[in-house]
Amino acid sequence: MSQWSQVQQLEIKFLEQVDQFYDDNFPMEIRHLLAQWIESQDWEAAANNEAMAMILLQNLIIQVDEQLDRVSQEKNLLLIHNLKRIRKLLQGKYHGNPMHIAVIISNCLREERRILAAASMPVQGPLEKSLQNSVVSERQRNVEHKVSAIKNSAQMTDQDVKYLEDLQEEFDFRYKTIQSLEQNDKNSALIKQEMLALQAMLNTLDYKRKEVLSKIGRVIHEIDMLISNMLTEELLDWKRRQQIACIGGPLHGGLDQLQNCFTLLAESLFQVRRQLEKLDELLTRLTYDGDPIPVQRPQLLEKVNFLLYNLFRNSFVVERQPCMPTHPQRPLVLKTLIQFTVKLRLLIKLPELNYQIRVKATIDNNRRFVLCGTHVKAMNMDESANGSLSVEFRHLASLTQPKEMKTSAGSKGNEGPHMVTEELHSISFETQVCLYGLTINLETSSLPVVMISNVSQLPNAWASIIWYNLSTNDPQNLSFFNNPPAATLSQLLEVLSWQFSSYVGRGLNSEQLNMLAEKLMGQPISYNDYQLSWAKFCKEHLPGKSFTFWVWLEAILDLIKKHILPLWIDGYVMGFVSKEKERILLKDKTPGTFLLRFSESNLGGITFTWVDQLENGKYVTFHSVEPYNKGRLSALPFADILRDYKVIMADNVPENPLKYLYPDIPKDKAFGKHYSSQPNEVSKPSDGGVKGYVPSVFIPVSKILNDSIEPHSPSDLLPMSPSVYAVLREHLSPTAIETAVSVVNFSI
Numbered sequence: 001m002s003q004w005s006q007v008q009q010l011e012i013k014f015l016e017q018v019d020q021f022y023d024d025n026f027p028m029e030i031r032h033l034l035a036q037w038i039e040s041q042d043w044e045a046a047a048n049n050e051a052m053a054m055i056l057l058q059n060l061i062i063q064v065d066e067q068l069d070r071v072s073q074e075k076n077l078l079l080i081h082n083l084k085r086i087r088k089l090l091q092g093k094y095h096g097n098p099m100h101i102a103v104i105i106s107n108c109l110r111e112e113r114r115i116l117a118a119a120s121m122p123v124q125g126p127l128e129k130s131l132q133n134s135v136v137s138e139r140q141r142n143v144e145h146k147v148s149a150i151k152n153s154a155q156m157t158d159q160d161v162k163y164l165e166d167l168q169e170e171f172d173f174r175y176k177t178i179q180s181l182e183q184n185d186k187n188s189a190l191i192k193q194e195m196l197a198l199q200a201m202l203n204t205l206d207y208k209r210k211e212v213l214s215k216i217g218r219v220i221h222e223i224d225m226l227i228s229n230m231l232t233e234e235l236l237d238w239k240r241r242q243q244i245a246c247i248g249g250p251l252h253g254g255l256d257q258l259q260n261c262f263t264l265l266a267e268s269l270f271q272v273r274r275q276l277e278k279l280d281e282l283l284t285r286l287t288y289d290g291d292p293i294p295v296q297r298p299q300l301l302e303k304v305n306f307l308l309y310n311l312f313r314n315s316f317v318v319e320r321q322p323c324m325p326t327h328p329q330r331p332l333v334l335k336t337l338i339q340f341t342v343k344l345r346l347l348i349k350l351p352e353l354n355y356q357i358r359v360k361a362t363i364d365n366n367r368r369f370v371l372c373g374t375h376v377k378a379m380n381m382d383e384s385a386n387g388s389l390s391v392e393f394r395h396l397a398s399l400t401q402p403k404e405m406k407t408s409a410g411s412k413g414n415e416g417p418h419m420v421t422e423e424l425h426s427i428s429f430e431t432q433v434c435l436y437g438l439t440i441n442l443e444t445s446s447l448p449v450v451m452i453s454n455v456s457q458l459p460n461a462w463a464s465i466i467w468y469n470l471s472t473n474d475p476q477n478l479s480f481f482n483n484p485p486a487a488t489l490s491q492l493l494e495v496l497s498w499q500f501s502s503y504v505g506r507g508l509n510s511e512q513l514n515m516l517a518e519k520l521m522g523q524p525i526s527y528n529d530y531q532l533s534w535a536k537f538c539k540e541h542l543p544g545k546s547f548t549f550w551v552w553l554e555a556i557l558d559l560i561k562k563h564i565l566p567l568w569i570d571g572y573v574m575g576f577v578s579k580e581k582e583r584i585l586l587k588d589k590t591p592g593t594f595l596l597r598f599s600e601s602n603l604g605g606i607t608f609t610w611v612d613q614l615e616n617g618k619y620v621t622f623h624s625v626e627p628y629n630k631g632r633l634s635a636l637p638f639a640d641i642l643r644d645y646k647v648i649m650a651d652n653v654p655e656n657p658l659k660y661l662y663p664d665i666p667k668d669k670a671f672g673k674h675y676s677s678q679p680n681e682v683s684k685p686s687d688g689g690v691k692g693y694v695p696s697v698f699i700p701v702s703k704i705l706n707d708s709i710e711p712h713s714p715s716d717l718l719p720m721s722p723s724v725y726a727v728l729r730e731h732l733s734p735t736a737i738e739t740a741v742s743v744v745n746f747s748i
Contacts, residue, residue, distance in 0.1 A: 003505070003569075004035035007112050014119050021111055021253060025093075025386065026104045027086050029079075033067050034060075043109065046102035048325030048341060053098035060101070061090055097383050103320075106328075110502055114250060117497060117507025127470075127491050128250055140257065143230045147261045150222050154268040157215045161275050164208045168282055171201045202288065212279070213296045216272055220303050223265055227311060231261060235314060236473075243447060243469040246321055246331050248498030255319060255345070259388060262315045262347035269308050270436065276301050309440055312433055315347035316442040319390060322427055322449055329503050332449045333461045339373065339397045342446060344429055345390040346379060352435060355380050359391050359431045369398045369425065369451060379431075398451060421460040422481035424448035424468070447475055459554040463538045470495055486531040493517060496553065504560045505569045512576040519600075520549055547603060555604035563633040564606065572596065572661060572670050573606070583622055585662060586611040591620075592659030599627035606633075608642065610657050623647075623657070639674035642667065 007018055022028040031038065046053040064087050071079045094101040175198055178191060238254050276297055283293045320343035323331035334340050344359060361375040373395040384390050427446040432439065448468060450461040464481065470492065471485050493513045501507035508516070520532060522543060538550045545552070556575070560568045567573050573596045577585070586593055591613045599605035605627025612621050625645075628638065646654035661670045 002035050003039050003109070003112055003116070004031065006116055010115070010119050014115050017115050018112065021108055024089065026101070026108055027082075027089075029082055030060075030064065030086055031108070034063050037063055038105065039109065043102045043106035044328045045325075047099055047106050048323075048328055050099055053102040057090065057094055057098040057101055061087060064090065100384065111250070113505050114248075114498065114501045114507070117501035127244060127494050139230060140234060140254070143226065143234055143261055144257065146222070146226050146230070147264050150219060150226065150268050151264050153215070153219050153222070154271045157212065157219060157275060158271065160208070160212050160215060161278050164205070164212055165278065165282060167201070167205055167208060168286055171198065171205060172285065174198060174201070205286075206288070206290070206292070209279070209282075210292045212275070213292055213300070216275055216300055217296070219268065219272055220300060220307065223269060223307055224303070227265070227307065227314075231258075231265070232314065234258060234261075235317075239317075239475060240473055242321070243473070243475075246447065247466045247469050247495055248329075248502035249495070255317075255347075256386060256388075259345070259347040259349055262311060263349045266308065266311055266315075266348040266350065269304055269311065273301070273304050273308075273436070276304065305438065308438060312346075312348060312440045313442055316429075316431070316444045317345055317347060318429070318444060318446050319343045319345040319388075320392075322396075322446050327458070330458065330462050330465075332447055332465045333452060333458060334398055334449050335452050335455065335458075336369075336398050336400055339395055341392060341394045342396065342427065343390060343392040344379070344444070345384075345388050346433075346442075349381070349387070349389045350435070351381075353379070353389055353433065354382075357389075357431050357433060359429050361393055361396060361427060361429050363398060363427050364425050369400055371427075372397050372399050400453070421450055421452065421457055421464050422484075423450065424464075424478045424480060425451055426476060426478060445476055448478055448480070459551060460538065462554070463550045466495060466499075467534055467537065481534075484534040486533050487537075489517060489520070489530040489532045492532055492537070499553075499557060500560075503557055504565060506571065508576065512574075515576040515578060515581070516553075518578070545601065552600075552603060556598050559598075559604040559606060559630055559633075563630060564638050566674050567596075567639065567671070570670075572665075574662065575606075579609075579624075582609050586622060587620055589662065590660060590664070592657055593662055593664070594658045594660070595662040602627045602629060605629045606638070608658065612657065637674070637676050639671045640676055642671055643675055 007015075010018070019028075022031065041056055041059075042052075043056070046056050064083060068080065068083045068087065071083065090101070174194070178194060178198070234254075235258060238258060241250070241254070244250065279293050279297055283291070283297070287294065320341070321331050322334060322340050322342040324334060324338055324340045326338065327333065342361070346353065346357065355378050357379040358376055359379060361371055363369050363371050374393065375396060377391045377393060379389050379391040381387050381389050383392060426448055428443065429445070430441070430443045432441050434440075450464050452458060452461050467484060467487065468477075468480055471487050472480065474480075493508075493516060496516060497508040497513060519542070520536060521530070536549070538548055541547060542549055542552065560573075564573060568575075574582075575596065575598050577595070577597045578600070582595060582597060585595065586609065589611055591611060594608050594610035596606060596608050599607055607624050607627040609622055609624040612623060613619070614621060628641065633641075642658055643656075645656055645658055647657050648654050658667055661667055
């Protein structure tokens with residue numbers, strides 16, 4: 001079943017979440033019509049490879065054209081109209097930046113996987129629940145409403161200023177007219193009456209000046225309160241959601257809405273600034289005793305400039321955190337000499353700033369690392385599909401200073417792996433905005449990054465990134481690992497499930513999470529409020545093992561990704577289940593029922609256990625094969641192993657003991673679509689193959705000895721073809737075959 005088919009079967013509350021991230025940037029019609037094709041492409045790789053992204057964009061347009069031809073024959077007018085509109089959008093919006101559509105589709109697919117994983121869990125995790133707080137959603141709506149109201153108020157004040165200007169021009173004209181009269185004419189009764197009218201007009205002018213200044217003051221106060229009390233919180237919430245998204249959590253949206261709010265507020269402040277300038281102009285033409293403009297205007301202008309400084313400084317954000325194209329799902333881990341990308345945005349989108357802001361990137365202040373590549377670029381509105389004012393650094397790389405390289409080389413023997421992967425660094429960005437007489441210096445920084453020199457350090461570096469972003473809201477605590485705080489076990493387990501949903505397409509259910517909790521704590525516990533230390537997670541070896549919990553889990557993720565991904569996505573790998581629990585699950589099942597679990601003693605290993613019944617029918621026995629690791633799975637697909645696996649018991653003919661996947665799914669029904677070839681059949685030496693040779697295939701064979709207690713050879717995979725085995729049966733006795741076939745069952 002395709003991922004999109006699974007999404008369509010979700011409950012309405014989850015479908016509403018899906019609806020939120022499909023818009024004109026990537027219409028849902030295309031996702032629906034091209035579901036199979038879209039899911040078969042590597043959008044994650046294309047998001048960091050412009051040539052690949054361009055090819056995928058061109059192929060996407062071809063797919064849309066094919067759909068358009070189909071619906072044209074069906075005369076579906078509405079769909080024809082929509083597809084033409086979408087085709088035009090794809091060509092116009094993404095032709096100059098094909099990587100953007102790859103990023104969008106990759107994020108959508110990832111978010112679908114996360115929602116599917118969340119739907120499979122009995123309750124929403126504590127972290128995700130906090131990110132979807134109804135109070136937060138209500139505040140977002142309030143911010144947008146207040147910003148709109150402020151914009152309207154500023155525009156209404158514009159009309160008041162215009163009325164004041166017209167009134168003053170009329171006063172000025174009438175006053176100058178009287179001034180131009182002869183002295184005798186000024187003493188006439190008519191002129192005296194006109195002077196009284198001018199005095200009344202001056203009183204009205206004074207009232208209107210005070211009214212306009214009062215309205216300007218209210219607009220400024222409303223903007224100040226909105227920025228201080230609500231908009232700043234919205235921005236902090238977005239940054240927190242971005243932190244969580246970096247470690248596999250829900251896709252962080254809302255930046256476009258924030259940009260709209262920041263831009264409207266900036267426009268309103270500049271509008272108020274122009275109003276104050278107009279009042280200053282009116283002041284030069286007319287002033288009087290008690291005039292409110294020279295008293296109030298300087299204070300209001302100072303407040304407006306302060307708010308603009310504050311607004312601009314908060315609007316300079318890292319839209320996409322540093323990430324190596326080679327590891328798109330491991331952001332914030334950077335390898336020296338390997339390029340990484342990072343994107344920044346100014347949330348105040350004004351046309352006057354296009355190509356006028358040059359951003360400079362630097363790393364650290366301790367001079368240990370330097371950046372090489374293009375580290376100064378101009379922000380523009382042309383590269384982003386949504387027209388945001390942004391800049392993307394695509395060719396940055398970090399380089400260790402020569403002096404530091406010598407120092408590191410001299411102390412290499414004393415430097416443990418955690419000393420590198422627990423050291424946090426920061427990539428900083430600075431620029432200057434010059435606009436309407438204002439000069440504002442802007443600075444921002446990425447979330448802390450971990451620098452590695454060897455890819456073998458990546459797992460521990462990623463663990464550091466997870467722990468940091470799970471445990472703190474502080475975006476710049478570079479000394480965090482001097483004394484890392486404990487994490488709530490329930491939140492950590494939620495994040496671990498995200499690692500599976502984002503990296504291998506399917507999260508963990510409550511039973512699997514319970515097993516991980518027991519693995520971490522060494523016993524069954526109620527983990528809702530339990531605190532787990534950083535050392536327990538990533539530094540201390542598991543009891544009786546030579547590796548840590550995180551290294552064990554990371555090896556399983558790698559195994560799934562490279563060798564059993566389709567089986568995992570289909571939900572056929574139980575995976576995280578203890579030996580004790582698997583026996584409880586299997587003991588009452590039909591003989592031949594089996595389940596798949598990850599080895600607890602072998603890194604990156606997977607095994608299967610089946611239940612069998614003794615001849616007397618009163619007792620059951622369990623058999624587990626030696627775990628298959630990535631080396632052996634590279635030679636033979638796991639689904640084929642399950643299909644072809646054979647067991648030799650005493651003098652019996654080899655047979656496959658695996659009949660039903662737990663709880664009662666016929667094996668071929670579960671795995672049939674994943675078989676890479678037809679089942680192996682016994683053939684004679686003359687059948688097929690290179691002339692003079694018997695065709696050979698790998699057959700996984702185990703030998704179970706009823707009277708054996710200790711396992712024999714650790715191998716359960718023999719390079720024996722069916723035809724060779726048939727020949728052996730014809731010419732050799734069972735005892736001789738037993739001698740040749742020394743592979744035995746292993747209990748793991």
